Amino acid sequence: MAETKKWAMVIDLDRCTGCQACVVACQAENNIPINEEKDFLSRRAKQWIRIDRVWEGTWPNVKARFIPVLCQHCENAPCEPVCPVYATYHNSQGLNVQVYNRCVGTRYCANNCPYQVRFFNFHDPEWPDTFWNQLNPDVTVRSRGIMEKCTFCIQRIRRAERTIEGRDGGKVNDQSLKAGNYMPACVNACPTNTLTFGDINDPNSDVSRRARDPRHYKLLDHIGTSPSVIYLKKVDPNAPEEEAH
Amino acid sequence: MKISRRNFLRLASFSTLGAVACNFFDEREFISQSPVQLPEDLVTGRDNWYATLCRQCSEAEGLVVRIMEGRAKKVQGNPQYPTNLGGHSIRCEAGLQNLYHPDRISGPLLRQGARGTGLYSPISWDQALDLLRGHLQAQTDRSRVLTVTGPLRGSMAHLTSAFTDAYGARHMAFQPMEDAAYDQVMQDVLGQQTSPTFDFKNANYVLSFGADFLGTWKAPVQFSKGYGEFRQGLGRRNRGTLVQVDSWFSLTAANADTWVPINPGMEGMLALSIAQVIISEGLAPQDRINQLTGGQGSSALDAYAPNIIAQQLGVPPLHGTEPHEVIREMARGFARSGSRSIAIGGSGASAHTNGAFNLAAIFALNFLVGSVGAEGGVVLNPPAPVPELAKTISAASTGEWHRTVADISNGRTGVVMLRGVNPVNDLPGDIGLQQTLNRDDIFVATFSSFMDETAEMADLILPERTPMEDWGDDVPSPGPGFEVIGMQQPVVNPLPGMNPMGFADILLQLSREIGLDGATPLNMPTYHHLLQDQARKIQALERGSVQNANFNSFWNSLLQQGGWWDRDATADSDPSMPNLAEIASRASQPIITGRTDGNTFNLIPFQTVSLADGSGANLPWLQSSSDPLTTVAWTTWVEISTLVADAIGLKEGDFVRVEGANGRSFVAQIYHHPAVPPNVIGIPVGQGHTASLRYSKGRGENPLHLLGLPLEEQTQSLAWAGTRVRIVPTGESSPIPKFEGIVPAFVPNQEEAIVKVTRG
Amino acid sequence: MQEGKILGYRRINRDLLRGVFENPVKYWAIVLFLGLVVLFAVGAAGFMVNRGIGVTGLNRPVFWGFLITNFVFWIGISHAGVMLSAILRLSKAEWRRPATRAAEVLTIFSLMTAVLMPFIHTGRPWRLMYWVFPYDFSRGIWPDIRSPLVWDPSAVNTYLLSSILFVFIALVPDLAVIRDRSSGIRRIAYSVLSLGWRGTPRQWKLQAIAGILLSALILPVFVSVHSIVSWDFGMAVSVNSWHSTIFAPYFVIGAVHSGVSGVVTVMIFMRWLFGWEEYVRREHIDALGRLLIVIAIAWFYFFAMEFLFGIYGQEGDELATRSLQIFGHPWGWLFLTFIITAFFFPVPLWLFRNVRRSFLWMTITTISVNVGMWLERFIIIVPGLARKQIFTQSWYTYAPSPIEIMIVAGTFALVLMLFLLFAKVFPLIPIFDIKEGQILTDEIKVGRRRVPAVIREE
Ligand SMILES: Nc1nc2c(c(=O)[nH]1)N[C@H]1C(S)=C(S)[C@@H](COP(=O)(O)OP(=O)(O)OC[C@H]3O[C@@H](n4cnc5c(=O)[nH]c(N)nc54)[C@H](O)[C@@H]3O)O[C@H]1N2
Ligand SMILES: Nc1nc2c(c(=O)[nH]1)N[C@H]1C(S)=C(S)[C@@H](COP(=O)(O)OP(=O)(O)OC[C@H]3O[C@@H](n4cnc5c(=O)[nH]c(N)nc54)[C@H](O)[C@@H]3O)O[C@H]1N2
Ligand code: SF4
Ligand code: SF4
């Protein structure tokens, strides 16, 4: 069957409250090691999706803006061509895939990702024995020395394909992804429905519909990365009129 | 090759060298990985998702839990459950770590050493229950037994109060930073026993006074669901406007279109001022105004006209608009949206000596625009359809706790049983519960799964099952505006070696053994039976989301769906109008206690979205998730206005001593915060644990211990926002653990670029 | 015109083979000290491989730090050898003779040291073969030739192999000299190495042609190596201070600047160590000093242009990086140190003949250049990563850990130690070349006139 899917995400900044539920949901789904105090102090904490908080203005007219940033699954990903061993490559469904086996840990890809969403395993991950029970068996536990990042929860996509297409003979679409808990963990968690995930090649999918919102833009588009994550602008009624972009 | 001596030596030295070289590497690294199976293909095994309830906070949302090979792997919001509709919070995820925490107590423990030394020896359940029963039966005056639980709802409230009533014990519910004033005002102003919810989804204008409803107030996930639609709901005509009146920069203030800073405790006055504008400008229907003011019109409130009190309120000029004009704009905006406006008073407004007045004045605004019970307004909740489930036990006020602890120390208590609470840590230190429990004529039993501060004072620890291993039900509060009953089922068995017992089952067993099992619910063999008994009553309603004539099928669907609800069963009460003139007559200034000399600030203790009240401080996912605004994790920080800190000469990461109103003090690190008003400092609660749990011990400090005992005048709840503290630099400094970088942005046009990130 | 005495061939042989046949205590003391430093560094590197990159000061976003800086630095040093030998040989500069071999050997050892850096700094160094060699046939996955990290090893390996060949060709006649003066196993070894050199005209001719051919062929390689190293950075679209088209020539000329300075330092060091006062003379360092003035000014021009290109666009994030480089802490004072030590201190001094002819001053100034050039690489690499793009929340800084400092210190000791050990086995100044120089300056009497003994065919 010809591959026609292209996975994409729409992030509506006007809905995001910065609550961090998506961050921990990703942590739990993807076996991300516990970010200890020393990881924060040495700046090696891993959050595949992070909520950047941006201050705007001065007291008392100060604002905090939140923007969830995860791997943008760039169509023209700067992280890919610099990897000497094809540990990060583009697959036919528009995903920027990270193959842990192959990675030798040069960290070049992380330098060349403009969105700062690649995380390096400086140490081996550690959990107390009992916490191993909660690890997701569908996701590799990354050993030290390799790079990792948001995968758009590829294990869920694969499970959906196996279950829905393979076993039940159905089609992977918005409804089936939702019904089977196959949406990415962060999307499922978000209490404000900031995040929408789906197949952007399907014009009727939620993600396509929301991507057509006039507020849409792409992060650092000028670099030419052509991200698969589409942002919808934050609306600020108090902001001075902006010039059209 | 011929093995000559030379060759042999050569080979030997090569292999020695090789072995030495290989020693650098972990053996695992040499295991060759399959060249075909890339991780993206490695999908094995079957999973199941079971519906249950989240018990990590009082919101108790519907969850689905992913189970593989008998282990819980992931929790997610139950998309069908009406309060959270699939969403969830950080704390919810951390429920898994509660289940698999390495510090969980595996079985009953009996104290060996002195109290607080943590020396316990394991005993069997039979021994433990015998011991507890012995102490209960030994009490001649049964009111000498005090049962302490968290706030309870549903069958657990029913069962626990039946037990304590039958036995004759006292029962009190405890909650850190309880909000007794709120419950009182809901009764006084809205005439409701149940908490209302707010129809953000359809609202156009939300005026929130100190309610951090997107952060931790009441039901943040339920409210966030509505908030998302409020902003950009599909098919909405216009984007809702959120104005947050807050004396501190809460997460909700951060998300508001306008944040109106205000002097702490002045929220009620501001509400009266807004009412004055609406009335004097005729922005609401005249008959409603007459009803609300007892016919007095605006004259009852003229003392609160914006020009007169704006100065007192401490509202700064915003975007070049004068404070009194800011208030007028708020009033007009609020009135313009009519019944699609909501005024909410939250804990920031109620945690003052005049808290009940503040809330009353704020909630009365809803009547002015007719939003009570309207679409896009304040939605009242019906009581539970089954009387046995309607019982709620809400938290006792701090004033009540003060009296109770005095009672204990006067020797009028013989047995204290605590379940699901940690008052030794969470009550203000001045109440002195820890010292009070430290006496020999009291028998203290806890049902805690962890050796927390309260468990360390106990004689007997009977670890209960964690929520994912136990049965339960719930009537959510606030509900979604219609009848909902949530079902909690065990989704996994305890790990091998873990031997907990359900709290409800313990109560039932004790009832049988003491002979209290005369009537339902105490005569049920197990809690499971009790829940099925309740389910039969729900089945008998023959309406709602689950209906089936066959009980087994009904029960299975109930568990599968995670509960029962009936969207048509809404509240029918029509609350009578409060009297604004009467409320205004009760108006009072907040009494702010504490120091006034030196660098003093109004202390705002606040809950973060991760640790909240601190009951999950031992869960690493909560400790490690960075605070949304400061990005700090793992510690306690002091949020201070950048302007003020620069003036005092404090840099980020500097340690300061925070000296409280009661002579207590602690040392914490400074966080430079551009949005904290100059007259306040914010310190998160939730840390400061001393019990030996690996992720929380010795981390940070608990600002509630600095307060003394300021109480709300009418309801005796803790006025935690009404204290002044002094900060004294210690001269020490170290980096603060946070997610954001340390490099400040200072290039002139940098701000433009940053703004672009969120505005495209 | 050359200065210096006319020395007999016997004297030349004795002097220049002093390193090989004599064992001054000074020499062994130094080698021992260097060996200890290297041992510590090997320990540190072993610890790093064992524990993971976590023992460094690296973080997100600064994923590259001291070791990559050091890699670029040593690649730079390696540029002097071939550049001096090849260019000077092709241009028949007379004063090159004592400098060529030391320069070439410096090339080889600094290259070898340089390639160690990216190798040990990867997260899983034992997977080198995935990266450097196209070994993974079974999967059909070959190294990605789009990656500058694949160009790097190819260029560096080519350069290393050709440099070794280059040195060897020039070494053959000298090896024969040693062969003739040694006995036993040593003699056998040198016999093998000297490839049956008998000094026949045909052999001399072939050796000369090979030298010239290699000189010509190696020049493009030398230009390519540092160009390619610069593309490790230039190709990174996301890092503001890296993504620059001028990087290739800028890096090459920078490499020559630090490399030639390094050669001067090393020559003066050899002169002191082996007592080669008659061979490394003031006119040599004077000539190198003059060359350095030209190189330094060319380098400074590229440096200024690179900076100008950066700020000319007036892009916020680029400016943020630039201001961090110049004003930020701790980069500000490092930048000041760099620009003074690499340019403003040495270059004005070199304008004075007395300085150029002073061994002490030339030592000080050339070491100064390399301090500055090390910092230059550091300041290019790290601040750019520290302030990547507009995500201010991810901006950070970097400080090396003791492990990284030990490894870097160890590389200096390693290069010097290998250099000295080389001197134990081979003459560091080409004997035949010096003799050839002598012949060229010899004069004979023809009738009444004294004329050069050899007329060069020009
Ligand atoms: N993923 C996974 N892999 C596993 C295991 C696991 O649990 N999970 N378990 C492991 C274990 S414990 C075992 S024992 C092995 C078993 O692995 P296999 O020995 O491969 O077992 P099966 O796949 O059960 O059977 C092999 C084939 O024998 C055929 N067969 C059945 N009866 C007969 C007969 O009478 N004669 C002949 N000629 N053929 C017959 C069946 O149709 C089948 O095609 O798998 C191992 N591999
Ligand atoms: N229908 C059907 N039945 C079969 C077979 C079949 O092909 N079809 N095959 C048969 C054959 S060949 C076999 S071998 C059996 C296998 O049957 P079982 O022996 O039951 O094997 P498993 O189900 O693979 O694993 C048993 C349990 O061991 C746990 N476990 C894993 N590692 C450890 C450990 O280190 N310590 C402890 N204590 N527990 C661990 C696993 O989590 C799992 O719960 O099944 C037989 N039964
Ligand atoms: S966001 Fe970064 S990691 Fe993801 S595809 Fe783009 S460049 Fe690669
Ligand atoms: S760190 Fe891994 S994925 Fe990234 S470039 Fe190096 S080998 Fe490739």
Ligand code: SF4
């Ligand atoms: S899509 Fe999956 S991997 Fe990516 S951020 Fe969301 S939860 Fe994490």
Ligand code: SF4
């Ligand atoms: S869960 Fe949703 S609202 Fe919360 S931070 Fe993430 S994207 Fe924003």
Ligand code: SF4
């Ligand atoms: S707010 Fe979070 S912890 Fe509380 S019930 Fe909801 S999901 Fe669970």
